[in-house]
Amino acid sequence: MAGKIGVYFDLQNIGGGLDVEALAAQTRDKWGDLTAVVKVVPLLAEAVDEIRADIETQSLDGVLLCGASPRVDGDLYRFSVQVEHVNLREQCVLAYRNPDNSPVDSEEAPELLTLMARDYVNMGVVKLQKSEVPDSAAIKGVPRILVIGGGWTGLTAAAEAAATGYEVVLVEKAEKLGGAACNIPTGSPLGPLWTDKQPVNLAARIEKVTGDKSITVHCNARMEKLEGQPGEFTAVIATSGGPVTVQVGAVVLATGWTPLDEKYLAPMGLGVSPMVVHAAQFGKMLAAGQVTARRIAFVLDTTLAEEAVRKAAEETAEAPAEAAKPAPEEGEAKPFVKEDLESIKHLQYSNAVNSVGMLRLANTICEKTDDATQAFILYKDMTVPGILERFYKKMQNRLGVMMTKADVTEIRDHGDRMVVACKNTLLGMDFDLDVDMVVVPTGLVPTTAKDVTVNFAYRQGPDFPDLDLFDGFADSNYICFP
Structure with a gap:
């Protein structure tokens, strides 16, 4: 928990007629010794060195930055203590409307806007006061990437990952690499001037992958199981020679379509x-x-x-409904059945x-x-x-x-x-x-709509949890946590 906080107001980026000095005074009066430093600076981005000096000399263990969105110049504010942002510009001044929904038309901030700004600052102080620096869950990570699918996307991912220094394991269910690109000798424009078809050069792309010592290719193979967490996955690959277990740090899903x-x-x-x-x-x-x-x-x-x-759907809806299947007995494990989406x-x-x-x-x-x-x-x-x-x-x-x-x-x-x-x-x-x-x-049709591609060994089951929502497409933001 932060017990000594520095609060800094960005004068140039708040606006809205707010009396920033009054906000600062209110903060000092309300929180006393908890807010050991309260300053109004002309421009927050130019006060980084000053804040670092205050952290050192005043032994601050928390910093509250009141001004613009934390997305603005976020990389500047990497301090050695807890940092919290109060967005007084986008989420307060620019979002404010009078009770009758009219815009602010005076140079002086309305009373409600001033109260809203005070609440935001107070909440920022409380958040720092009540939060703790989490224990580090950082892991070293396995510098090896698993690529599932050996088509155009999988080959590209494998080659690019290897070029940046990672080991790669490529899993392809067919007997040869290339996927759908095997039937597309000439592709749509792939680069400038974007006006003409271009050769796919698939053979050269495959040779680049198979000839790279840092890439291990398993054809006629499939995923049997994936367990663990980001950075430390254990993958079991079913191959013609038997199961192969490999430790990987990340997985690229490139299984394509049917x-x-x-x-x-x-x-x-x-x-x-x-x-x-x-x-x-x-x-x-x-x-x-x-x-x-x-x-x-x-x-x-x-x-x-x-x-x-x-x-056809309308006719089916009008037809008599089939009798519902009996529900499984209480306590009985419900077997996983892959839904065809x-x-x-x-x-x-x-x-x-x-x-x-x-x-x-x-x-x-x-x-x-x-x-x-x-x-x-x-x-x-x-x-x-x-x-x-x-x-x-x-x-x-x-x-x-x-x-x-x-x-x-x-x-x-x-x-x-x-x-x-x-x-x-x-x-x-x-x-x-x-x-x-x-x-x-x-x-x-994405393969994820038809088959279980990764076979997670998680409580949620072997499939992606959000496929129904996305009509069988895997959520591109999905992160595999146990």
Whole structure:
């Protein structure tokens, strides 16, 4: 507990008409010897040396900084004693409104604002008075990183971690590295000028990882168990040669995705007609030189699929409810069952990936056929993130590529061709588009929605606790505490 506190008011950064000197006087009067030093400084950021001197000469064991947000110049105030901030600017002056919700229009602070500021300062003093410096739980940590997944992201994480001096253990469930990138020889723009596709160079990336002595690769392997805490994890990896136990300090989850079940895209013809494929399938065909179609519709509008799922859900809701399963007996352990969280939502989440991917695939097929192919991109929402807008703009002028916003109301098999019915187009008319092939979006379902990827040995169970909330995606802020 702090028994001798220095309180410092930042005159320049408080404002609001507050009488800072009066606040300081109130603090001295109320807390007496507890606040051994109470000062109003012109600018807190320039008083760091003065505060350090006071800590030394006055034997302070706590410092209360009253002024702007603690996010401002936070690194400056690293003192050898407990430090607490009172945000009198953002959370007091700038947040204040009169009781009738009108702004402050006088140079002098209203009485309520002054009382609020006093309360904040008093609470800051009490917090320092009642809190203690926690016992250090610092651990040395294991300088080894576990990467789960050997696709593009996993390979990149492993190489970057090794380059910064860490040992790395890479776990890949397949027999070879590369993941989905094995079927994407040419990627979307990966660097400046962000206007052209670029080779993935996957073989070189794999060789960089497998040739690094600080990286241990386990293919045809999976996580059997992970226990411990950040900095000191114990991982058990199931390999073809038996379980391998390794100590690691941190874990990178890079297990990737699987394609959405074709049943969700059946209303768009997927799985119904051989002339309809999803984007990932088209990429494989393209890499293998199996695409012979010369008029191809890339359909980004997924309303047909979404409406079919909605109607099916309404019919299910109207059907008689099934009898509830009996609850387990009291005291009986409830076995863990992994819930399958795959849904039509994953198609919507994948829109940005599919938008850029369709542009890349259309561009690639036109190049491969010397512009003999006509690629029609039909979208409801063209979602192109960030600087990839440059790629999109270039594709708008690409020979052989035609794109328009359109409501795709029907995709039907017409013997030797497919017909895509389009309404509300940017062309100002409705039309039926005859094509040789239709490419629909790939729904990217995170592996965490389908499988237990890490297998935690924690009381919460083997799975991430928040997957239902995020539709199967792992919370990116999740930290594995026992």
